[in-house]
Amino acid sequence: MKEEPNIDYIVKLVGYDNELKARLIELLVTEFPEDVETYKKNINLVNYKLAAENVHKLNHKVALLGYEKEYAMAQEYEQQLKEDIVVNKERFEELLKNIQMQTDFKYAMSILVIRHYKLFVVHLMRDRALKWHVP
Numbered sequence: 001m002k003e004e005p006n007i008d009y010i011v012k013l014v015g016y017d018n019e020l021k022a023r024l025i026e027l028l029v030t031e032f033p034e035d036v037e038t039y040k041k042n043i044n045l046v047n048y049k050l051a052a053e054n055v056h057k058l059n060h061k062v063a064l065l066g067y068e069k070e071y072a073m074a075q076e077y078e079q080q081l082k083e084d085i086v087v088n089k090e091r092f093e094e095l096l097k098n099i100q101m102q103t104d105f106k107y108a109m110s111i112l113v114i115r116h117y118k119l120f121v122v123h124l125m126r127d128r129a130l131k132w133h134v135p
Contacts (some may be wrong), residue, residue, distance in 0.1 A: 005065040005099055013064075024064065032061050036096050043089070052081035055092065062095065070095045 014020040039054035055078040063071050073096065077088035120134065 002098070004065070007066070009066045010064055022116055026041050028061055028064060032099070036100070039096075043086075048081045048084050048086070052078050055081060058096070062099070065099060065135070067099075080083075083100065 010021055010024050014024065035054060035058050037042055039051055039058060041050040042048075042054055053090070057087060059071065059074045059078060062074050068072075073088055076094045079088055
């Protein structure tokens with residue numbers, strides 16, 4: 001089964017801190033496309049050392065987006081680039097395409113946020129209820 005981006009790991013990581021969730025998602029939305037372009041530029045220039053650094057940065061985003069199986073492949077690809085090997089290039093670039101979901105990445109992330117909006121509201125209500133509760 002093909003993995004799809006999700007924010008489950010972000011939710012697990014930050015718990016009920018909706019502000020931090022929003023910041024992490026905003027970071028993903030703004031940085032991911034830029035990081036992909038920088039990676040592509042360095043790969044096309046055959047600058048594998050810099051491309052490895054780009055892959056390292058992208059790997060953090062791959063993990064945040066819940067790609068557990070592909071994360072291991074991306075780590076391996078990063079190591080290969082450090083050794084001037086590009087064996088997993090096509091698979092890694094397919095992962096990047098999958099994350100971008102063949103549409104606008106910002107739109108895809110918006111869909112994920114909407115999907116989890118109910119969860120955010122429930123957590124927010126719980127947080128406020130806990131603060132207002134007086135024993």
